[in-house]
Each structure stands twice: as structure tokens, then as C-alpha cells.
Amino acid sequence: MxxxxxxxxxxxxxxxxxxxxxxxxxxxxxxxxxxxxxxxxxxxxxxxxxxxxxxxxxxxxxxHGQLRKRAPVEPSAAAHSPFVAVPVVRVAAERVVHDFDERRDVSLQAKLPNGVAVELRGVGQRQLADVLQMLGRLTCSVSTNI
The missing domain is CATH 1.10.10 (Arc Repressor Mutant, subunit A)
Incomplete structure (x- = not known):
């Protein structure tokens, strides 16, 4: 224009x-x-x-009903973008749990960047999956020191 x-x-x-x-x-x-x-x-x-x-x-x-909608970007300008679309695939947690061999016990050791050490020994795979799901849902700050 x-x-x-x-x-x-x-x-x-x-x-x-x-x-x-x-x-x-x-x-x-x-x-x-x-x-x-x-x-x-x-x-x-x-x-x-x-x-x-x-x-x-x-x-x-x-x-004017625009709500900051910009004019569409021309394809030539989009071709030079440094960003790439990455598809995200989610796996149902139930499917992962069912793939485990229920008879095996697992040990897990992890040292987090904030100094927290997590150690689980002799835990069943189903319980380990539950713990990992719970930990994945927690919100935590990188600066948290315990």
C-alpha cells in the first residue's frame, strides 16, 4: 500500500x-x-x-476489528525465517505403562542442576511411571535449592 x-x-x-x-x-x-x-x-x-x-x-x-492482525506475510519472506515448525507427538501414559514388564524392579538415580538428588531403588516399573508422571506435572523454579 x-x-x-x-x-x-x-x-x-x-x-x-x-x-x-x-x-x-x-x-x-x-x-x-x-x-x-x-x-x-x-x-x-x-x-x-x-x-x-x-x-x-x-x-x-x-x-476496526483488526486486533493487531497484520497483513499476511509473503511466502518469500517466510522462506528466510530461522524458525522451523516442529511436530509434537504425545504418547498416552497408559500405553507406556502397559509396555513395561511388571516383574522387573528398577533403580533410578538423578542429580538435578539445582542440587537435588533423587534416588529410587527397587521400585516396580508401574510405580516408577507414576512417580515420573507426578514429577513431570510439578512446577519448579530453576533457582530452587533444597
């Missing part, structure tokens, strides 16, 4: 109210929102250049 920003700036403000607030042209405001939604455009910088509060511009974007 090629827009003459100076012409848009002149068309945007229709008049000033007695309290100093501006009355904006609806068509120019919609055009301004479209400019803000272009890829690589800094809404805060553009608002500052136009002399409009950035929070006001954010509200205009919401009011």
Missing part, C-alpha cells in the same frame, strides 16, 4: 473541540489504521509522527 503520509496527516484532523480534543475524519482514520497494520510498521512511531497518543491508535485498531 503506497500512501502519502503527509497528505494523510493533513486529512486526518477535521477540527478541534473546545477542550482541545481532535475530531478525526473517519475515512482518513480507517486509512491510518490500514497503514499501521502493514508489516514492519511501528504503531508507536507512526502515532508520534502524527501527534496522536499511541493508546488512541491502539483503540482505533481494536474498533
Amino acid at each position: 503506497s500512501v502519502d503520509l503527509e497528505a494523510l496527516k493533513q486529512r486526518l484532523v477535521l477540527r478541534h473541540k473546545p477542550g482541545g480534543r481532535c475530531v478525526y475524519d473517519k475515512a482518513a482514520k480507517a486509512e491510518f489504521v490500514q497503514v499501521c497494520l502493514q508489516p514492519g510498521v511501528s504503531v508507536a512511531r507512526l502515532a508520534r509522527e502524527f501527534g496522536i497518543n499511541a493508546n488512541q491508535v491502539a483503540r482505533w485498531i481494536r474498533d
Whole structure:
């Protein structure tokens, strides 16, 4: 979208109210929102250049139903992205537990980066799977020292 920003700036403000607030042209405001939604455009910088509060511009974007949706990225730009989509495959815990040989006991030793040592000896595989599931659900900080 090629827009003459100076012409848009002149068309945007229709008049000033007695309290100093501006009355904006609806068509120019919609055009301004479209400019803000272009890829690589800094809404805060553009608002500052136009002399409009950035929070006001954010509200205009919401009011126009855009909610900061940017224009779709062109495929050529996406091809240069350093990020790669990685599929995540989940395995049901019940399936893992059933694959264990119930007659074998297991020992587990682990030293965590925060200094905590975990040691399980002579634990059945089903109990070990339950413990590992429980540990996987715990939230813990890296800085936790026990």
C-alpha cells in the first residue's frame, strides 16, 4: 500500500473541540489504521509522527476489528525465517505403562542442576511411571535449592 503520509496527516484532523480534543475524519482514520497494520510498521512511531497518543491508535485498531492482525506475510519472506515448525507427538501414559514388564524392579538415580538428588531403588516399573508422571506435572523454579 503506497500512501502519502503527509497528505494523510493533513486529512486526518477535521477540527478541534473546545477542550482541545481532535475530531478525526473517519475515512482518513480507517486509512491510518490500514497503514499501521502493514508489516514492519511501528504503531508507536507512526502515532508520534502524527501527534496522536499511541493508546488512541491502539483503540482505533481494536474498533476496526483488526486486533493487531497484520497483513499476511509473503511466502518469500517466510522462506528466510530461522524458525522451523516442529511436530509434537504425545504418547498416552497408559500405553507406556502397559509396555513395561511388571516383574522387573528398577533403580533410578538423578542429580538435578539445582542440587537435588533423587534416588529410587527397587521400585516396580508401574510405580516408577507414576512417580515420573507426578514429577513431570510439578512446577519448579530453576533457582530452587533444597
